Amino acid sequence: MKKVFFAVLIIALIAAPFGLKPYGIYLLSLWVVMTIAAIGLNLTLGYAGQVSLAQGSFVGIGAYAAALLTTTGWPLWSAFLLAIALSLVIGWVLGYPALRVQHHYLAFVTLAFATLVFLVLRNEEWLTKGVYGITGIPRPTLFGWSTKGPIPFYFFCLGVLALVSAGAWWLVRSPWGRAFTALRENAIRADSLGVDTRRYTLMAFAIGSAIGGIAGVLYAPLIQFIEPTAFNLNLSLNLLLMVMVGGSGYFLGPFLGAAVSVLLPEWMRFGSEGLYLIFYGAAVMVLMAFCPSGLLGLAERARRLVK
Amino acid sequence: MSTVLEVQGLEKSFGGIRAVDGVSFEVREGEILGLIGPNGSGKSTLFNCILGQLTPSAGEVRIDGRSINGKRPCQLNRLGVGRTFQLLQVFPQLTVRENLILAGQEHQASMWSRLVGRRDAGLGPAADRMIEFFRLTQLAEERAGALSYGQQKLLDVAMAFMAGPRLVLLDEPAGGVNPTMLAGLRERLREINAAQRATFVVIEHNMEFVMALCTRVLVLAEGRIIAEGAPSEIRANRAVIEAYLGG
Numbered sequence: 001m002k003k004v005f006f007a008v009l010i011i012a013l014i015a016a017p018f019g020l021k022p023y024g025i026y027l028l029s030l031w032v033v034m035t036i037a038a039i040g041l042n043l044t045l046g047y048a049g050q051v052s053l054a055q056g057s058f059v060g061i062g063a064y065a066a067a068l069l070t071t072t073g074w075p076l077w078s079a080f081l082l083a084i085a086l087s088l089v090i091g092w093v094l095g096y097p098a099l100r101v102q103h104h105y106l107a108f109v110t111l112a113f114a115t116l117v118f119l120v121l122r123n124e125e126w127l128t129k130g131v132y133g134i135t136g137i138p139r140p141t142l143f144g145w146s147t148k149g150p151i152p153f154y155f156f157c158l159g160v161l162a163l164v165s166a167g168a169w170w171l172v173r174s175p176w177g178r179a180f181t182a183l184r185e186n187a188i189r190a191d192s193l194g195v196d197t198r199r200y201t202l203m204a205f206a207i208g209s210a211i212g213g214i215a216g217v218l219y220a221p222l223i224q225f226i227e228p229t230a231f232n233l234n235l236s237l238n239l240l241l242m243v244m245v246g247g248s249g250y251f252l253g254p255f256l257g258a259a260v261s262v263l264l265p266e267w268m269r270f271g272s273e274g275l276y277l278i279f280y281g282a283a284v285m286v287l288m289a290f291c292p293s294g295l296l297g298l299a300e301r302a303r304r305l306v307k
Numbered sequence: 308m309s310t311v312l313e314v315q316g317l318e319k320s321f322g323g324i325r326a327v328d329g330v331s332f333e334v335r336e337g338e339i340l341g342l343i344g345p346n347g348s349g350k351s352t353l354f355n356c357i358l359g360q361l362t363p364s365a366g367e368v369r370i371d372g373r374s375i376n377g378k379r380p381c382q383l384n385r386l387g388v389g390r391t392f393q394l395l396q397v398f399p400q401l402t403v404r405e406n407l408i409l410a411g412q413e414h415q416a417s418m419w420s421r422l423v424g425r426r427d428a429g430l431g432p433a434a435d436r437m438i439e440f441f442r443l444t445q446l447a448e449e450r451a452g453a454l455s456y457g458q459q460k461l462l463d464v465a466m467a468f469m470a471g472p473r474l475v476l477l478d479e480p481a482g483g484v485n486p487t488m489l490a491g492l493r494e495r496l497r498e499i500n501a502a503q504r505a506t507f508v509v510i511e512h513n514m515e516f517v518m519a520l521c522t523r524v525l526v527l528a529e530g531r532i533i534a535e536g537a538p539s540e541i542r543a544n545r546a547v548i549e550a551y552l553g554g
Contacts, residue, residue, distance in 0.1 A: 040459035175412045175421040175428045182398050182409055189396040192358065194413035194470060249400075 017154050025150040026222070032157040033261045036164050038242040038254030040211025044296050045240070046249035049184025050098050054110040055239045057117035058087045058209040060231025062216020063123065067134040067226050076140040076217065077091030083213035091209025095202035121228035131211045133227030137220045145219075157218050164211060171207070172251060180204055184249070212239075243283060247296030253261055256295050260284075308335040309371070311474050311506045312357070317366035319349075319356050319530075326352040329366070334474070339500055339507045339522030341538070343514070345551055349530040352392055353478055358390055359383050360516045366388050370474065385414065389472035393479045393510075397466070399452025403443055406451050406462055407434040410469035426465035433469065441465045441495060457488045467497055474506045481513040489513075493520050516541065526550065531546065 041055040062083035069079045092194055097109040121128050128134070139147045140156070147153040171177055179200050182190035191197045205302045220226050246257025267274035291298040312334040319327040334340050344350050357368050359380045368375050370386055378386075391516040392417055398406050412421060412428040436484045438447050441461045446454060451462060460483065467475050480496075481489050493516060499505055511517045517524060518538040526534040526541060528550040534541055541547055 029518070082512075173416075173426055175424075175426070178401065178405060178409050178412065181400060184401060185398045186396055188360070188380075189398070190409075191380040191393065192360075192384060192392075192396075193391050193410045193466065194381050196381045196410070196413070198379075199418075 013158060014059070017151050022150045025154050027263060027266055028152045029150070029157050029222050031057060031258050032154070032161045033215050033222060034239070034262050035254050035258040036161055036214050036218065036243060037215035038239050038246070038258050039168050040208040041239050042144045042208075042246075042248065042250075042254045043168060043171070043180070043211065044204050044208030044242055045158065046207075046247075047177060047184060048180040048200065050095070050204050051103060051107045052110045052205070052208070053093075053107050053233065053240065054094060054114045054117070054235045055208070055212045056231050056233065056237075057114045057236030058091065058212030058233060059216040059219060059239075060117060060121055060228070061090065062213035063220040063226050063231065064128060064134075064216070065213070066220035068127070070138050070140075070221065071134060071136060072281060076221065079220075080215050082216045086208045087209040087213030088206045091204050091212075092206040095205030096208065098201050098205065099198055110128065110236075111233065112253065114233050118228055118232045119147055121231060128228070131227060133225055134220075135225045137224045137226065139221045139224070147214060157222070160218060164214060168211070169251065176200075176203075181249075185238040194208055222263050241284065243294075244292075245294050247294030249298075250294070250296040253294055253296050260295070308483055309339060310334070311336050311338075311371060311527055312508070313367075313369040313372075314357065315367045315369075317353065317356055317368065317485060319352050319446035326530050327356060330527070330530070330532055331366075332525055332532065332535070333389045336473075336506055337500065337504045338523060339496075339509065340523045341517040341524040342508060342510045343512070343517055343524060343541075348527040348550075349532045350380055350527055351478060352479055354390070354508075354510060355525070357474060358388065381413070384470065384472075387470075387473040389467035389470065390476040391463050391467050391475075391477050391480060393482070395456065395459050395483075397451040397454075397462050401452060402448050402450055403454070403462055404431075404434050404436060404447045406466055407437050407469050408480060410466035410520075411471075414470045430469070432513070437465050437469060440498075442491060453491075457484045460484050461488065461495075462491060463496075463509045468505070471503065472505060474508070475505060477511075479510055479512065481511055481516045489516060496520060 001009055037055055039058050041052060044050050044052050064084060066079035069082065070076055091172040094110065094113055098106050101109060114127065122130055138298060139153050141147065145152065147156040179190065179195050182195055183197055183200050187197045242257030242261045243254060245260050246253030246255065265280050268280055272279060308388045310333050315328055315331050317330045318325065330353060352361065356363040359378050370388060375383060379409065382392040398409065401409065404531065408427050408430045411430045415421060415428040415430065428457050438444055443461060444459065446458060451459060454462065464477065464480055480492060484492060496507065498506060509517065509521060521538060522540055524536065525532055526547045533546050533550055
């Protein structure tokens with residue numbers, strides 16, 4: 001059953017852009033990029049239980065790495081390397097406060113970091129061009145295959161999503177994933193069983209942040225123009241919403257959450273006379289109030305009831 | 308028999324309250340030492356100081372002659388020290404089998420090989436043996452959170468043995484376990500003690516359980532050791548009776 005579901009999902013993702021207008025393909029590509037960023041946050045928050053309001057900052061770090069390198073002639077793969085390395089190191093350092101504080105205190109620490117990154121992106125004009133942003137970000141050509149058009153670029157993003165998903169799937173099913181879950185559920189007990197909770201906490205931040213960086217590297221050539229406000233706290237909160245609405249700690253949660261956050265408002269826009277954001281907000285409030293484990297948590301509850 | 312655990316002059320104060328007051332004792336290899344005392348006598352604080360969860364105000368703890376002061380719980384676990392907690396501590400979202408694999412996985416190979424290697428870290432057969440040993444076979448693939456309290460308690464104890472520890476500190480293993488399951492638990496602990504020469508220190512309020520299981524008993528009251536001896540001696544000790552009943 002699971003195999004059939006995944007086969008249908010993959011076929012649907014491959015067939016989806018055909019017949020859509022460029023804006024529809026852009027939205028699909030944005031969904032792919034946001035899903036990648038949310039997968040990273042789901043590792044940090046959903047599996048390892050470490051609250052972060054800074055995932056949008058890592059998308060920003062990745063996006064600026066891509067923009068700065070590719071507009072000066074460097075290939076996109078070099079931006080992937082730089083973004084992963086930068087996000088990994090900064091994410092590791094950001095994990096240190098989590099060794100001392102948890103929950104909303106940790107949220108405030110990461111919130112301060114998100115503000116700091118935003119201020120750097122806005123004020124350090126010599127590097128980031130400040131509020132004017134960076135324009136003309138090229139899309140890559142891979143082994144002679146140009147991804148300039150919307151459909152080729154969507155497939156490029158989809159390929160990266162497939163790689164990230166496979167890596168995340170492997171990780172959460174490995175002993176590391178089990179240790180992350182133990183860290184989330186009961187850090188003191190995990191520690192007493194030999195799980196180095198300090199190291200796993202730092203790794204949860206570093207890996208989740210690096211995946212956020214990867215999303216950023218795709219975001220820059222997708223929009224082809226970046227400026228600091230795209231990576232302010234709103235993006236981090238939106239990514240948090242995606243993880244929570246989809247189902248924190250569920251592998252498919254980010255896929256569903258990103259669809260709700262990116263695609264659903266656009267779909268609701270038609271025929272709602274401009275009231276779609278009110279309906280959307282109300283739906284999210286009801287979901288969070290009655291099922292804090294998100295849509296996949298709701299599905300699991302329904303499945304248990306049927307059993 | 309060599310000395311596995313040495314505690315010397317251990318003290319722990321919280322503000323003006325001295326919860327553990329100059330406690331010294333030794334535990335020899337293969338011994339099952341009972342640690343009893345009225346509520347608030349400092350038993351769990353003593354455990355937490357030995358196991359690195361609390362920093363002692365003074366004194367020293369040695370395992371196999373090596374000082375372990377300042378070591379973190381995970382480091383102690385890798386030195387062969389296992390423990391259970393007073394309150395139930397299993398991972399409810401993981402299955403029984405996964406709980407047991409987790410309890411042993413950090414002792415397997417390097418961190419990197421745990422990422423790229425087998426999902427069960429090569430511990431699947433060992434976990435299955437432990438499941439069978441603790442009579443949890445029917446529940447192997449159940450989420451731990453779905454088990455009864457007694458079953459979770461058995462799992463909790465089983466987890467402490469997954470890494471093949473030399474020394475295990477059990478904090479109220481009999482608490483909340485029904486009499487039938489309790490007899491089984493006592494038997495399992497005796498079998499592990501005999502088969503692996505594992506050394507136990509057991510905190511327990513269930514006197515029948517302690518007296519039947521332990522080879523020696525220490526009695527703690529107001530943070531100090533007030534009596535020490537074989538279970539039959541402790542049962543007849545006047546100071547112990549007074550500490551429990553008041554005098």
